[in-house]
Amino acid sequence: MSEILPKEVFYCGVCTFPPEYCEFGLSFKRCKQWLQENNEALFDSIYSDEALANATSTLSVEKQAKISKELEKKQAKEEAKLERELQMKLASKVIIKRIERNKRKHVIEISGLEVFNIDMKKLAKTFASKFATGASVTKNAEKKDEIVVQGDVSDEAKAYIEKLLEEKGLNEVQVVQEDDKKGKKKAALAAAAAALSATGGVPPPAQKTR
Numbered sequence: 179m180s181e182i183l184p185k186e187v188f189y190c191g192v193c194t195f196p197p198e199y200c201e202f203g204l205s206f207k208r209c210k211q212w213l214q215e216n217n218e219a220l221f222d223s224i225y226s227d228e229a230l231a232n233a234t235s236t237l238s239v240e241k242q243a244k245i246s247k248e249l250e251k252k253q254a255k256e257e258a259k260l261e262r263e264l265q266m267k268l269a270s271k272v273i274i275k276r277i278e279r280n281k282r283k284h285v286i287e288i289s290g291l292e293v294f295n296i297d298m299k300k301l302a303k304t305f306a307s308k309f310a311t312g313a314s315v316t317k318n319a320e321k322k323d324e325i326v327v328q329g330d331v332s333d334e335a336k337a338y339i340e341k342l343l344e345e346k347g348l349n350e351v352q353v354v355q356e357d358d359k360k361g362k363k364k365a366a367l368a369a370a371a372a373a374l375s376a377t378g379g380v381p382p383p384a385q386k387t388r
């Protein structure tokens with residue numbers, strides 16, 4: 179028996195298969211590019227003209243041509259899909275809305291994260307411990323998940339989300355901060371209504387916390 183040498187197995191960083199199998203996957207174009215950038219020796223051993231000429235196949239040439247044509251079509255479709263997804267991501271933005279509950283209390287609502295494959299529950303947990311506050315995932319009016327964080331932490335949350343997006347190579351995505359004036363307006367209207375009823379001789383309703 180021959181000695182078994184520990185062999186370092188090299189996997190494709192795109193499709194995770196051994197690079198010899200990349201051509202059968204749908205990400206072949208990106209696989210090939212990745213390999214050239216990350217392991218040129220292996221790239222040459224698979225894709226150099228010489229290597230390609232030596233590659234033998236048990237399939238008939240005709241059959242092989244048909245298969246590779248079908249695969250090419252699928253691969254092109256996959257490329258187009260990924261490109262569309264990327265464009266959609268780049269065109270999306272994250273909105274951090276800062277809402278004033280009263281003079282001292284704020285909450286922030288973070289929406290628009292769902293496009294970017296960010297685990298929102300995990301992120302809410304991170305914010306809760308990072309800012310020592312309450313944070314949760316709730317559905318907004320459009321039935322989409324958003325993260326609600328107690329406290330005036332809009333700037334900190336923005337910095338953190340920008341870092342997350344950058345890690346995903348999406349640093350072009352905008353993270354927009356907004357101030358919600360609606361909460362304030364509502365409070366002002368309530369105050370005005372209370373004042374009006376006060377002048378009408380009706381005692382203003384006692385403020386109760388729900």
Ligand SMILES: [Zn+2]
Nearest residue numbers: 190193200209
């Ligand atoms: Zn691959």
